[in-house]
Amino acid sequence: MTLTRDEAWKRLALHPDPTLQELFDADRDRVDKLSTRLDLGNGAERFGIVFDWSKTHLTDDLLADFEGLAEAANFPEMRRRMFAGEVVNPTEQRAAEHAALRGVGRDTSVEEAEALRERMKLLVGAIHEGALGEVRHLIHVGIGGSALGPALAVDALGRDEPLVDVHVVSNVDGVALEEAFAACDPATTLLAVASKTFTTIETMTNAHSVLKWLADSGVADPTGRVVALTASPEKAVEWGVDETRILPFAESVGGRYSLWSSIGFPVAVATGWEDFQAMLDGAAAMDRHFREADGRGNLPLRAAFADLFYTRLRGCQTRAVFAYDERLRLLPDYLQQLEMESNGKSVGVDGEPVGPTAPITWGGVGTDAQHAVFQLLHQGTHLVPVDFIASVEAGDTLDPAHHTILLMNCFAQGAALMAGRGSDDPARRYPGDRPSATILCDDLDPATFGALIAFHEHRTFANAVMLGINPFDQFGVELGKEIAKKIERGGEKFDPSTEALLKAAGVG
Template identity: 85%
Template sequence: MTRDEAWNALALHPDPTLEELFAADPDRVDKLSTRLELRGGEAPLGIRFDWSKTHLTDTLLSEFEALAEACDFAGMRAKMFTGEVVNPTEGRAAEHTALRGVGKESSVEEAAALLERMKLMVEAIHGGVFGEVKHLIHVGIGGSALGPALAVDALTRDGAEVDVHVVSNIDGVALEAAFKACDPATTMLAVASKTFTTIETMTNATSALKWLADNGVDDPTGRVIALTAAPEKAVEWGVDETRILPFAESVGGRYSLWSSIGFPIAVALGYADFQAMLDGAAKVDEHFRDTDGRANLPLRAAFADLFYSRLEGAQTRAVFAYDERLRLLPDYLQQLEMESNGKSVNVDGLPTGPTAPITWGGVGTDAQHAVFQLLHQGTHLVPIDFIASIEPGDMLDAAHHHILLMNCFAQGAALMSGKHSDDPHRNYPGNRPSATILCDDIDAMTFGALIAFHEHRTFASGVMLGINPFDQFGVELGKEIAKKIEKGGERFDASTEALLKAAGVG
């Protein structure tokens, strides 16, 4: 069967409601809910993935399995884990899993050596080798900032070894906020850029060095740790080679928090917790590598994603974390999913159909009072992921967490069932899909597993769409035009010219 034949077969699916699917199959929850164990023993830890409130059926799952086979999903997955080229437009492998100890043996060994170098740096900082260090300003953008920001925010609610501030925006207001929160005498600077030429990052880094110098730091560059795949560029910029933490060229930006880009995470948490994050991701890597068909959790999630975006016309997918610790997760997933699969041509350069939906979301219960009106009674089909933790992240009265979880589960039930009323203003149509990811707790290991799950889910979707999820040429055009504006001597459209004149730019 070819890819097109597999898609054509899927297009002929019946359209039962969710309530009809539950009524027809008493085993539906067991079939579409799976617990992934991350740790056994006296303190077991795991995550429950419940896709039963989606429209997946046994027939659809079989047809999606046929699609995966037609797309050589197993072959592409093997290529990724063995370090072969899976990014054909740039001629690169994608070896982020090697950083977690799963991949080509030589790549795993190289990654372990680089992470050991980072570990020694982290221990040196915590041990006082660089003097008293209370603050770290981490400058990066995109994948060099979103992952560290999410992890630090999620995992340091009970305190941090070092106070970390992640700055990505070129808007000076963001950097000034970090300056106000830090004492320059006890602050280090991490500069994260794969190429060490990213204009936003390098401009922020230069301003941070000036801030250190202006506030009495004798050797500002001596406070810099460079995180890059281009160490020679960092040396040219002035960073001593002993303070450069490299990572492999085969690690893409939005997959890089496992590498030295995760340095601020390790500084904030301590290296033991950073290692736990890697270990949690490795558990998902092994499951994804070794499990076939619908039992493969990231692949099953990709089946549902493609069903709604490709066959049902859903243009967005929403993620609601019913946990304040994961408030930045929708931002992180926006880049992971939309930069990876937001393409309009396949690997052969030919036009393709709908690819990545727009990823968006928020935090429950805040979102219930902001956007859920549209989700319950609006005209858009929006598949939803709910993410929650059984263990609370606070020490307050248990009522707080009890109400939080009640609301999370109630929203999924209400979206599915709806409520009929003769008053059209109070009628809820129901039959609106959702999935639930229920964690035992939000700790470093669970966090690593959650991120790896979404990485593999994104990869699986890309393979079945026939696109390359590892390039991102779409982010370059605007940057090229900005450089032309800065250089001057070139004319643009009338609107842009008027805006440049009004702002005094260019």
């Protein structure tokens, strides 16, 4: 019998609530069932990631009923539509074809992405070969997905003698841009302007300031140092960018899913084309797993089951992510946009109110976070599901003790959150039974990094489908922009608090 979504949720709400320790005691095969190694890639290029969800409260019965929820929500069909390039963003009547950028999707979209990627490859090669003169620095201006993805990828993959020194600037606060100026030689600096519409006010303001800095520094043709990354190439031409330095991407690629498009240009410039292609290949391997695996065997879907269990059935309002790897220090920032801009909705695709949707995503880097926020995680009143992310291989060449201590701390925190510890002294009592998941990579190479990001993209999509919401629009970011434009135009009246602030700051 096929259930409705509401009926599936009612069944899920009837499950008992054993502790994590009771779950492990009752099922000696629990780790084998809920800790899965996914081997990805081909031949000598194979790599693996372990996804351990055994320290969550998922059970065989819960998983079966979550699989029923996925069926009730039409998950298999929605997944098919996404990979087929059909409309999955109904409010804007668009497809969502970020997977096609990696070679997995509708044939025509994959072919178009390959052609655009070849165009970018030629430009990247020309830069590295000196066709644009000596290039030692790149200032990449964008905002949202046009900045968060490139910043994360460059920081994670471009640390080891980058081919070009990349500075990603998103904040319209001039302090951020001046910091980039201080690190760059204008005579050897390129500017990449990343904007889907090529009208985003923060990005275009920063771009104008970079051009002025280049001109004031004696660069004869500042506009000749610009590369445009956009879905509106005609706007870039109007702005003065030569067509040979415009790298388009498709309208069906959303900003927070755009790292794989020409928005990834700074990654390829910093790390080289081979690493950028490996990043795409790793993501494609995860795409194929997500498209082909069913039910609990589908790892992004299984992660979404746990997310929904804690958000909907246990009332958790936040989810924490801690990367025990300095190279992933920007991952929590990236996931904040991916998850909260995608699924921070209060109505479903039918326009009707829905219950709790996206939790607040937050986090940090281990071991720093242990001495800051872990007090609340262990002994606070909030139940916070935690994801730990680590790499077996170290990212440094120092004494191996550094990495050993890092991993020991990572695994110890998950064990401590689950086990807790009793004490006659209430201040020294740890309640335990606090859930965590661990993602353990063989190594944080470009392919693994690509697979890791694609995993979170698909996890976000799976959550949205089962919640019945659209993860591909983001109208919530528009109202503040509209009011800012009204302030800029002048003549508008606002609430007394805003009026007083504008007067105090001399704005408007």
